[in-house]
Amino acid sequence: MEHKPEKRICQNCKKDFTIESEDFNFYEKIKVPPPTFCPECRLIRRLVWRNVRSLYKRNCGLCNKSLISMYPDKDEAPVYCSDCWYGDKWDQFINGKEYDFSKPFFEQLKELFKINPRFYSYKFGRLINSEFTNFSTDNKNAYLSYSVIGSEDVLYSENINKSKNSVDCFSVNKIDGCYFNIECESNYNTDFAVISNNCIDSYFIYDCLNCQNCCLSSNLRNQKYIFKNEKISKENYEKAVAALRLDTYSGRKDAENYFSDLIANKTIHKYAFIYNAQNVSGDYIYNARNIKKSFILGESENIAYSFRVLDRVRDSYDLLGIGFDCELIYESMAATSNTYKDFFCYITIQGSRECEYSLILKNCSNCFGCVGLTNAKYCILNRQYSEKEYFGMVEKIKKHMMEMPYIDKKERVYKYGEFFPYDMSPFGYNETVANDFFLISKEIISANGYNWKDPKERNYNITKDSTKLPDAIKEVSEDILDEIISCPNHGNPIVQCTTAFKITPAELQFYKQKNLPLPRYCPNCRHYKRLSFMNSPIFYNRTCMCKNTTHNHQGKCTTEFETSYAPEREEIIYCEECYNKEIY
Numbered sequence: 001m002e003h004k005p006e007k008r009i010c011q012n013c014k015k016d017f018t019i020e021s022e023d024f025n026f027y028e029k030i031k032v033p034p035p036t037f038c039p040e041c042r043l044i045r046r047l048v049w050r051n052v053r054s055l056y057k058r059n060c061g062l063c064n065k066s067l068i069s070m071y072p073d074k075d076e077a078p079v080y081c082s083d084c085w086y087g088d089k090w091d092q093f094i095n096g097k098e099y100d101f102s103k104p105f106f107e108q109l110k111e112l113f114k115i116n117p118r119f120y121s122y123k124f125g126r127l128i129n130s131e132f133t134n135f136s137t138d139n140k141n142a143y144l145s146y147s148v149i150g151s152e153d154v155l156y157s158e159n160i161n162k163s164k165n166s167v168d169c170f171s172v173n174k175i176d177g178c179y180f181n182i183e184c185e186s187n188y189n190t191d192f193a194v195i196s197n198n199c200i201d202s203y204f205i206y207d208c209l210n211c212q213n214c215c216l217s218s219n220l221r222n223q224k225y226i227f228k229n230e231k232i233s234k235e236n237y238e239k240a241v242a243a244l245r246l247d248t249y250s251g252r253k254d255a256e257n258y259f260s261d262l263i264a265n266k267t268i269h270k271y272a273f274i275y276n277a278q279n280v281s282g283d284y285i286y287n288a289r290n291i292k293k294s295f296i297l298g299e300s301e302n303i304a305y306s307f308r309v310l311d312r313v314r315d316s317y318d319l320l321g322i323g324f325d326c327e328l329i330y331e332s333m334a335a336t337s338n339t340y341k342d343f344f345c346y347i348t349i350q351g352s353r354e355c356e357y358s359l360i361l362k363n364c365s366n367c368f369g370c371v372g373l374t375n376a377k378y379c380i381l382n383r384q385y386s387e388k389e390y391f392g393m394v395e396k397i398k399k400h401m402m403e404m405p406y407i408d409k410k411e412r413v414y415k416y417g418e419f420f421p422y423d424m425s426p427f428g429y430n431e432t433v434a435n436d437f438f439l440i441s442k443e444i445i446s447a448n449g450y451n452w453k454d455p456k457e458r459n460y461n462i463t464k465d466s467t468k469l470p471d472a473i474k475e476v477s478e479d480i481l482d483e484i485i486s487c488p489n490h491g492n493p494i495v496q497c498t499t500a501f502k503i504t505p506a507e508l509q510f511y512k513q514k515n516l517p518l519p520r521y522c523p524n525c526r527h528y529k530r531l532s533f534m535n536s537p538i539f540y541n542r543t544c545m546c547k548n549t550t551h552n553h554q555g556k557c558t559t560e561f562e563t564s565y566a567p568e569r570e571e572i573i574y575c576e577e578c579y580n581k582e583i584y
């Protein structure tokens, strides 16, 4: 039966949202009721579970080994190290409980999650010298980097795939020898590059493809020796770049100011950064097809309302941090490696199949409301059932969830078909990726009934004021490695400022080799600066701003599109056709 699109009112923000015909088809196919929260509020509900940057020193609950954990030290649930987690010193069913039909399901799951042991962090595969990472798989020498996969010598970066020898990057794929690259792919030795691919030896470039030796320029294709968007001789180019003094903090500040003005006022922005893709809406999408309202996604198909998806994910809705051969996933966070038909889950990895409302599972199938299981089957609230009992019970529980839903303090109702309630997350809103893309004040966080985390007490013995650091890298000696440097943001909790920072030997070597001055802000403040070059996953209907009389349109172009550039923003935004006429 063909469904007509329907308008609903979101339980959280009270605004209306539309459930499209194809959305109804998807919900019917996987037998879940349609959502009662809008796509944005659903995304935030998943994002409050994605704490990648806030790490805590804790001890393993079994062997007492010291760990860097993503779970707060004050949490009741113990965290276990890798050896203990997969070892035989504990019984993973120890907290198993019979389902209680006198209490809402989420209350029972919350209780289990609150006490059950957890795997200490999200770290899998071969990790060499990469202790200070999270959401980290198969890395070598990664440091204070998060959501990093198959990379080497990567420092202070986030959302990094298959990259090498790079510092201070965000959302990059296959880059090498790069500094401050944002949403880039296959760059080599680029410094300050934003939405630029296949570029070499370039500085301060925005929306450039296949360029070499370009500086302070935007909207370039297949160019060499371009300075401030003008073609000049190799000799003059080298002189102009040298005159910028990019080896000094003051020189870079001037370059950054020029660059900001260039992006805001002299660059044509395509309505979205989408390439090599068909039938796609959203932003930062490559090598994909049939994608709706998604953000930071590559190599996947038939996906809607998702954020950070990579490498062969198919036929799924409402994803967050999903990758590597996953299919039919709905409302889940961090499902990877051959996960199939998992709904409403948090961290289900390596062959997880048909699990619902479960957290931290490895290679489990048909588990409902379980926490921290490996190789388990037919379990509910960590209790073992026979195959036949299991399916009968799940049916009854789903019905019970409809009849006795969980209602949170803000009167939001959670029946079967909703992701975990906001108040179940063990993290503060302000320490998760929610804060990175939907930055709101402490007051609004509390008013919405999201968790708030007060900043950690930090009493560093600061030995160096960051404003007193040498301007040029050549004036920096090895002594800097002993200094504790103050961050000018003084611990501002909204950007997770750590108040102070140190320079590591690997980092100093990188700056010396690349002729880059020392940074003056802590790694978290630098992360938020990079985010200022990205849009947020909120989509607006807008019209092309092109007035070029040589194009096919008469007067102003009337093409409409969905864009993550908010209507009040001043950048020049074009539709695909007008953009292609001007840029290629």
Ligand SMILES: [Zn+2]
Pocket: 010, 011, 012, 013, 014, 015, 037, 038, 039, 040, 041, 042
């Ligand atoms: Zn909403």
Ligand SMILES: [Zn+2]
Pocket: 060, 061, 062, 063, 064, 065, 080, 081, 082, 083, 084, 085
């Ligand atoms: Zn242990």
Ligand SMILES: [Zn+2]
Pocket: 487, 488, 489, 490, 491, 496, 497, 498, 499, 500, 521, 522, 523, 524, 525
């Ligand atoms: Zn800071």
Ligand SMILES: [Zn+2]
Pocket: 544, 545, 546, 557, 558, 559, 574, 575, 576, 577, 578, 579
């Ligand atoms: Zn147009």
Ligand SMILES: [Zn+2]
Pocket: 546, 547, 548, 551, 552, 553, 557, 577, 578
């Ligand atoms: Zn036009």
